[in-house]
Amino acid sequence: MKKLSVFLFVFFINIFPSSAEIIWSADPNKSNKVTDFFKRLDDGNYPQDYCKVKGDEKGVAASTASIVTDPRYGKVWHINKPINRKRGEFARFEGKINHLSPKEGDDLYIAWNWKIDTADGTKIDKEITVFQWKSASPHNQNYPINMEYDGDLTLNVFGADYSKKVGQFKRRAILWRKAIPQGEWVSLIVRVKVNKDDFGGVVQFWFNGELQQLDNLKTKLYQAKISDDKKSVFHRTNDGRFVYPKWGAYNKKSCQYNVNIYYHDMKVGTTLESVMPIQNH
Template identity: 70%
Template sequence: MKNFIMLITLYSSISCPVSAEVIWFADADKSTQVDSFFKRLDDGNYPQDYCKFQGDEKNVKASSYNVLTDEKLGKIWMINKPKNRKRAELARTEGKLNSFSPNEGDDLYIAWQWKIDTADNLPIDKEVTVFQWKSASPHFQNYPLNFEYDGDLTLNAWGANYDENKNYKSRRTVLWRKPVAQNEWISIILRIKVDKGNHGGFVQFWFNGEQQELTNLESKLYQVKVSDDKKTIFHRTNDGRFVYPKWGAYNKKSCKYDINAYFHDIKIGTSLSSVIPDNFR
């Protein structure tokens, strides 16, 4: 595996951060309360957030979180999204002990270690959203970026639609796809330059320590712009009143699964070196 700390050649138009520091983290060794680091555990926005019909959440087990001890990683976060519930997400990096809100112009490195499985060992074969770079309504992009999982993990960009947000699903382009087994720990780092201009922001991605090539693998009504070396895509990464991250399991396709998602070493920094997981150094 290549060293995370290798020098990365970027286009001259992409500036490097002046300082290199962690500006937000969710460390279960410091607190096991979700609201210490996140705004909330988002278990649904009812009555809109239902699986089959309005009100069905009343007879469904609630989404929940816990802190477990992994034999190699130590304390980890776990969320559970039961069957017939649409959502369980660690939402917004605005906690009581540690708080950060992304702003226009920010150049952020967002890192976490992650795995997913089901309580009944059912294979996940429908695309479940497992991360959202979410915009607060009113918006033209419900989420400018997300990860989805169906046995493959995909990183997706979603183009802005200025016509009342119609045909939104057709404005998805898949930037990257890779098979990932259930119950397998992986490391993710996203670099996001936050910008509301069309193709004004940019995104880079590291998977298990390797910077990945990105491109328009699947697209209909929208495509990102791709650098010559395919290491950077240019995209509108800010939308609505503000943007924020959400980690977990979400969408109508998730309703059929009893999902567990696990997270370790979640943090945001101003440089690649500041967010490298300790077990990859």
């Protein structure tokens, strides 16, 4: 009888994988508080986040986060970053309800559905940062991975600057690029195997449920190592005191836009299957 019980336990575990494969999520149906899922909202309302002159811009509201109802997905997260505000970003997985602190050796599948537009219909044609895999200072990369949008969405990696003499964008390698219209939902999954060796980490990327081919499409002084099938990138993915994600809109070019960003089904899993978007199963 004991052997039968063990057999049935193993059988059900294999047939019905544990939800523990999802190790973090941010479901707006469970709470409307940013800090229940994220460390904070970085709203750009502090002196170093200036667009024109140091200090806050007079009369410019800080960026905001809220929950809105989307016709496709229902309740979704919404970030608004006004004109002349440099930043509006969710920062870190470290919420009061769901908490995750990435560490060396972790193998994470970070997934979210994403849509971007502008409040006044302006076309975004200057490259703004919409995702960062950020490192806490002191660091040698600042952000080992990021995503930028200017009508095209790009996935980028940045090499380390151990000498502190090489500019950030000279160390940037664009791995992937695709045109995405404003107002269109897309599904994104970034696999990050966290490792501090120069080419010890792994990066993979799924767009709308399909594994993408990656390459050093544009680069100056840094090239990531690419697998023969171009489905994996070997790159330093752990930097500084620790690493963490940021989602939103950021950088000086973003100052000219009133940007809206929407998020649905934000989650992190230990397997690809656990985070794959439902419509693509």
